[in-house]
Amino acid sequence: MLFRQLFDPETSTYTYLLADEATRDAIVVDPVLDQIERDTGLVRELDLELRYALDTHVHADHVTALGSLRERLGTRTVMSERAGVGCADLLVKHGDVIRFGGCGVEVLETPGHTSGCVSYATLDRAMVFTGDALLIRGCGRTDFQGGDPDELYRSIHGRLFTLPGTTLVYPAHDYKGRTASSIDEERRHNPRLGGGKPAGEFAAIMRQLSLAYPKSMTVALPRNLHCGVPATTGELAPAPAWAPVELSAGGIPEVGPDWVAVHGAEVRLLDVREPDELTGELGHIAGIEAVPLGRLPGPLDAAPRDRPIVFVCRSGGRSGKAALLAAGLGFARVASMRGGMTAWHQRGYPVVR
Numbered sequence: 580m581l582f583r584q585l586f587d588p589e590t591s592t593y594t595y596l597l598a599d600e601a602t603r604d605a606i607v608v609d610p611v612l613d614q615i616e617r618d619t620g621l622v623r624e625l626d627l628e629l630r631y632a633l634d635t636h637v638h639a640d641h642v643t644a645l646g647s648l649r650e651r652l653g654t655r656t657v658m659s660e661r662a663g664v665g666c667a668d669l670l671v672k673h674g675d676v677i678r679f680g681g682c683g684v685e686v687l688e689t690p691g692h693t694s695g696c697v698s699y700a701t702l703d704r705a706m707v708f709t710g711d712a713l714l715i716r717g718c719g720r721t722d723f724q725g726g727d728p729d730e731l732y733r734s735i736h737g738r739l740f741t742l743p744g745t746t747l748v749y750p751a752h753d754y755k756g757r758t759a760s761s762i763d764e765e766r767r768h769n770p771r772l773g774g775g776k777p778a779g780e781f782a783a784i785m786r787q788l789s790l791a792y793p794k795s796m797t798v799a800l801p802r803n804l805h806c807g808v809p810a811t812t813g814e815l816a817p818a819p820a821w822a823p824v825e826l827s828a829g830g831i832p833e834v835g836p837d838w839v840a841v842h843g844a845e846v847r848l849l850d851v852r853e854p855d856e857l858t859g860e861l862g863h864i865a866g867i868e869a870v871p872l873g874r875l876p877g878p879l880d881a882a883p884r885d886r887p888i889v890f891v892c893r894s895g896g897r898s899g900k901a902a903l904l905a906a907g908l909g910f911a912r913v914a915s916m917r918g919g920m921t922a923w924h925q926r927g928y929p930v931v932r
């Protein structure tokens with residue numbers, strides 16, 4: 580099998596190109612939009628037919644090339660059905676096999692970094708592409724997009740560490756210049772959950788990481804819900820508009836307070852401020868549900884997906900973050916109320932204190 584490991588230095592992302600050398604049928608795993616010229620050039624030079632483009636999860640740190648590869652090369656796009664991204668041609672689940680020529684990769688559901696993460700293992704178990712579930716001597720963060728340390732521990736121990744020890748581990752990122760590892764190596768030396776470390780210790784490590792959000796998250800998440808193609812243009816335009824949602828300069832879906840004043844009762848209004856702010860000077864809108872930002876995304880997991888959500892805060896910053904988190908969890912109809920309660924107040928709309 581032909582195999583190439585490609586790197587995006589800006590986001591430390593690895594992209595993998597695999598092909599059947601006899602038939603020239605190829606797949607790519609985790610392609611980065613910024614590298615699309617490099618990758619399509621390589622496919623052309625190697626005389627390959629790019630059949631499928633696979634993402635391991637909805638990436639928060641870079642824009643995926645899935646949608647653009649489909650537009651340019653007719654490549655079929657593949658995501659987990661649990662990622663909540665309807666734009667992909669093939670929504671796969673545990674045990675599904677993606678075939679290219681005489682080769683193939685099998686889908687292993689490995690949630691925990693996000694709720695929709697999958698790994699792809701070659702059929703001969705020589706290699707596994709672990710996305711951000713298992714990184715080299717590390718693992719993906721578990722503090723957003725439905726992440727959960729206990730679930731990640733189960734995925735890694737139950738689904739990845741049970742692969743043959745010789746299986747090579749190829750992650751979606753490495754921030755320290757390492758390129759590959761093996762299952763045996765990670766079982767023994769992964770400092771977070773190798774060496775027989777129990778789930779409780781792992782969860783404690785993960786809960787105290789307190790990492791900054793990826794710097795391109797506000798651009799990447801909303802784009803990646805549409806396979807990386809801008810949601811406002813092109814044939815991959817979103818489902819019928821539920822509200823006059825506009826993307827802010829930072830890529831946050833927003834609706835104005837005037838729209839909320841008329842339609843607020845038709846959507847779920849989630850106020851993400853702290854409890855004392857709800858009864859403070861600005862008050863709150865009648866009928867809101869109070870969910871402080873720090874508790875997200877947990878409470879969203881059980882939320883119905885068919886009802887649009889509008890997030891509210893003081894000025895629109897925290898609610899914008901919340902809207903992106905919800906978008907990353909697969910909620911297609913979410914927005915932040917532009918200007919927050921400050922704008923609501925300035926327009927003289929009623930509040931409860």
Ligand SMILES: N[C@@H](CCC(=O)N[C@@H](CS)C(=O)NCC(=O)O)C(=O)O
Pocket residue numbers: 590638639640711717718719720752790791792793794795
């Ligand atoms: N500094 C990076 C951080 C990226 C980041 O948070 N990466 C996620 C994967 S999408 C992660 O899980 N990182 C694990 C770690 O940094 O230990 C950026 O701004 O893009």
Ligand SMILES: [Fe+2]
Pocket residue numbers: 636637638639640692711719
């Ligand atoms: Fe990630």
